[in-house]
Amino acid sequence: MIPNEKDNCVTVAWEYKGTHKNGDLFGVKSSGKQVSVKGMTLLELENGLIKKENGIMDNLSLIVQLGALG
Template sequence: MDKEKLKNTASEYMQIWSAENADLLDKCADKNIVADYTHFEKPYKGVQNYKSMLKMTYDFFPDLKITIKNLIPNEVEQIVTVEWKYDGTHTNGNLFGVESSGKKISVSGITILEIEKGLVTKEKGIVDNLNLIMQLGALDN
């Protein structure tokens, strides 16, 4: 794929992180996708497993919205590095020991997507969860 197609694929795929968009995995991801972020206990393997985690995330933040800040395609390796941020409201559940309080959050991260035949096969990234924890108030004394 050329750079523009890689960027378009990555941009569309990353919308899975906006609330209620888990079904985009069916269109944009290989059925055997592996998703691994530094805060995951273990990688999520397969579309259905990954969808279940995304739906939990949407439950915590039902208005979650991702914004792509930068896309860096690599035609040789067929990867795209994505700089992003997401915004939402902690509406439900206990997250990092904090009960939902309606607090607005804004968190940044970087994701590397591996793409084959127009589908994302691997997603690996890091999220600024320390910032999230601080915004939720989990570190308040």
């Protein structure tokens, strides 16, 4: 987490790991494959609460891990 008191926001770098086991994802049926995806989220704060959230994640990495490209 990287706080920015001047702009009243915080940037969070994150990673999630999980198993693809429920439903289709990017056209790939549940595979049981382990996946790991990284991303970043910018949280704008107001009075200690989240006012706005913007994020980005590495969907290409997820698509490759699932084997959805070929």
